[in-house]
Amino acid sequence: MLTALGGGVGAAKFLEGLSNVIGNEQLNVIVNTGDDIKLGGLNISPDVDTIIYRLSGVVDRKKGWGLEGDTFNFLNSLKRFGLETWFNIGDQDIATHIYRTHLKSKGFSATQIASRIAKAFGLADNISVLPMTDHDVETWIQTNEGEMHFQEYLVKKKMKPEVCRVTVRDIDQASAAPGVVDSIENARAIIVCPSNPIISIGPILQVKGIRDALKKTKAQVIAISPLVGGVPLKGPADRLMRGLGLEVSSAQIARLYSEFLDTMVIDLEDAHENQAIVDLGLKTLVVDTVMSDKEKASILASSVLELI
Numbered sequence: 001m002l003t004a005l006g007g008g009v010g011a012a013k014f015l016e017g018l019s020n021v022i023g024n025e026q027l028n029v030i031v032n033t034g035d036d037i038k039l040g041g042l043n044i045s046p047d048v049d050t051i052i053y054r055l056s057g058v059v060d061r062k063k064g065w066g067l068e069g070d071t072f073n074f075l076n077s078l079k080r081f082g083l084e085t086w087f088n089i090g091d092q093d094i095a096t097h098i099y100r101t102h103l104k105s106k107g108f109s110a111t112q113i114a115s116r117i118a119k120a121f122g123l124a125d126n127i128s129v130l131p132m133t134d135h136d137v138e139t140w141i142q143t144n145e146g147e148m149h150f151q152e153y154l155v156k157k158k159m160k161p162e163v164c165r166v167t168v169r170d171i172d173q174a175s176a177a178p179g180v181v182d183s184i185e186n187a188r189a190i191i192v193c194p195s196n197p198i199i200s201i202g203p204i205l206q207v208k209g210i211r212d213a214l215k216k217t218k219a220q221v222i223a224i225s226p227l228v229g230g231v232p233l234k235g236p237a238d239r240l241m242r243g244l245g246l247e248v249s250s251a252q253i254a255r256l257y258s259e260f261l262d263t264m265v266i267d268l269e270d271a272h273e274n275q276a277i278v279d280l281g282l283k284t285l286v287v288d289t290v291m292s293d294k295e296k297a298s299i300l301a302s303s304v305l306e307l308i
């Protein structure tokens with residue numbers, strides 16, 4: 001059994017590659033839920049959905065999120081009522097959010113809901129998508145324009161405000177969802193996907209029990225840096241790291257994970273950081289990490305598997 005930690009588009013791309021090279025081996029994916037947001041009464045869990053959509057072959061590959069060929073008539077109709085429509089929910093995608101909201105109102109947990117959505121999209125039987133926690137948490141960003149939900153910072157404000165602090169609301173009440181700690185304890189190896197270390201992996205590590213399980217596990221832990229040439233290919237990792245006073249580098253990400261990490265995978269363009277990571281007592285792998293298509297994601301996943 002392999003276990004991966006991740007959230008969002010980078011993780012989903014890597015996991016697609018991984019799913020193509022693991023045969024029937026069980027893969028448990030522990031997914032960030034800090035990006036979750038309630039909008040217009042709907043419970044939306046972007047990272048869970050992005051990973052399910054990608055792994056079941058229905059994602060909009062150009063955007064990296066949402067469903068291929070989706071339309072936005074519903075969203076346009078909402079404008080009539082003066083509701084905020086900056087978060088682009090497609091006409092097919094909304095069915096997922098309605099279903100999640102319906103099950104949640106009936107008392108189903110995030111874990112149960114993710115499992116049902118995955119099944120409905122025909123996700124392979126050997127892959128389990130596990131939300132990091134069944135408790136409701138939300139990542140909020142303190143900026144020079146005030147505090148806002150992460151999605152508001154990312155989508156509505158287009159990452160323009162200056163970041164001062166990142167808080168995962170209610171994380172102190174969040175315990176690991178069923179199967180999460182077990183997946184870390186009993187894995188053959190654990191892969192930290194090329195995801196944002198602050199808002200994707202950071203919240204997962206703050207859930208009670210997860211960091212400790214990673215420190216204790218006998219499994220090798222391998223992380224893939226989301227930076228290429230010192231910058232993220234997508235998203236605000238650099239802005240968030242800088243805002244928190246951190247150096248923007250793969251070596252810094254390795255430092256954030258060093259308590260539990262064995263190997264850091266970095267891009268060829270960041271080869272000059274190799275020694276700094278080795279000096280932390282970690283192994284490294286320097287390869288092309290740019291996943292411009294499925295084949296390149298599979299090649300990266302194969303290189304990671306060869307380390308195990």
Ligand code: FO1
Nearest residue numbers: 007008035046049065066086087088089155
């Ligand atoms: N990302 C955007 O940049 N703009 C959007 O309007 C948007 C809508 C959206 C709707 C559903 C969904 O599941 C994801 C969506 N995303 C959108 C992606 C999401 O904001 C981010 O990819 C993740 O939260 C970052 O990890």
